[in-house]
Amino acid sequence: MELFAAIQTRSSAARLAQPGPSWEDIDRLLQAAARAPDHGRLKPWRLVVLKDSVREAFTAAAAEAKRAILPGMTAEQLAAEREKMGRSPTIVVIGCAVNRDQTKIPEIEQVVAAGAAAQNLFLAAHDLGYGVMWKTGAAAYDPAVKASVGLRPDDHIVAIMHLGTRSK
Numbered sequence: 001m002e003l004f005a006a007i008q009t010r011s012s013a014a015r016l017a018q019p020g021p022s023w024e025d026i027d028r029l030l031q032a033a034a035r036a037p038d039h040g041r042l043k044p045w046r047l048v049v050l051k052d053s054v055r056e057a058f059t060a061a062a063a064e065a066k067r068a069i070l071p072g073m074t075a076e077q078l079a080a081e082r083e084k085m086g087r088s089p090t091i092v093v094i095g096c097a098v099n100r101d102q103t104k105i106p107e108i109e110q111v112v113a114a115g116a117a118a119q120n121l122f123l124a125a126h127d128l129g130y131g132v133m134w135k136t137g138a139a140a141y142d143p144a145v146k147a148s149v150g151l152r153p154d155d156h157i158v159a160i161m162h163l164g165t166r167s168k
């Protein structure tokens with residue numbers, strides 16, 4: 001797909017079905033993400049493909065983060081929230097591990113670089129024919145959720161990218 005066509009036809013996939021991207025395609029997506037422009041070559045992005053125990057920990061913490069802003073949530077609603085995220089064929093979390101050991105590149109520029117990585121990944125996935133939904137929500141700002149993917153409380157999650165096959 002030509003680049004302009006990919007940009008112009010990109011849209012969010014409201015519903016995703018199995019399968020998610022193959023590991024070969026995930027590798028290509030991560031490489032596309034890591035080609036983002038990056039002031040100072042800090043490579044501040046962190047690209048985490050959720051699998052097995054990390055996915056379990058992430059979805060559990062994400063559901064709890066939602067309950068923290070909606071304290072009335074019942075145990076069933078909490079379980080449904082986890083189940084909803086569990087249905088996503090593939091989730092890639094794109095974080096920004098802010099490098100504060102230097103003073104030249106401000107935090108916002110590092111976050112923007114991570115955002116550019118997220119957009120590269122989105123467009124690349126679209127180009128390969130996958131459906132994509134870029135989400136954040138309460139989970140993205142929660143320290144326990146960040147910890148589940150190896151980020152510190154003052155790092156950032158810029159995208160919780162859901163990937164799969166577009167479903168009508």
Ligand SMILES: Cc1cc2nc3c(=O)[nH]c(=O)nc-3n(C[C@H](O)[C@H](O)[C@H](O)COP(=O)(O)O)c2cc1C
Nearest residue numbers: 010011012013132133134135136137138158159160
């Ligand atoms: C940083 C960021 C965070 C977002 N978080 C959410 C979200 O948590 N929930 C949601 O429904 N849409 C979220 N969106 C918006 C959708 O991903 C989508 O871009 C938007 O609905 C517009 O639809 P389109 O992508 O088809 O143009 C977010 C977008 C961005 C860029």
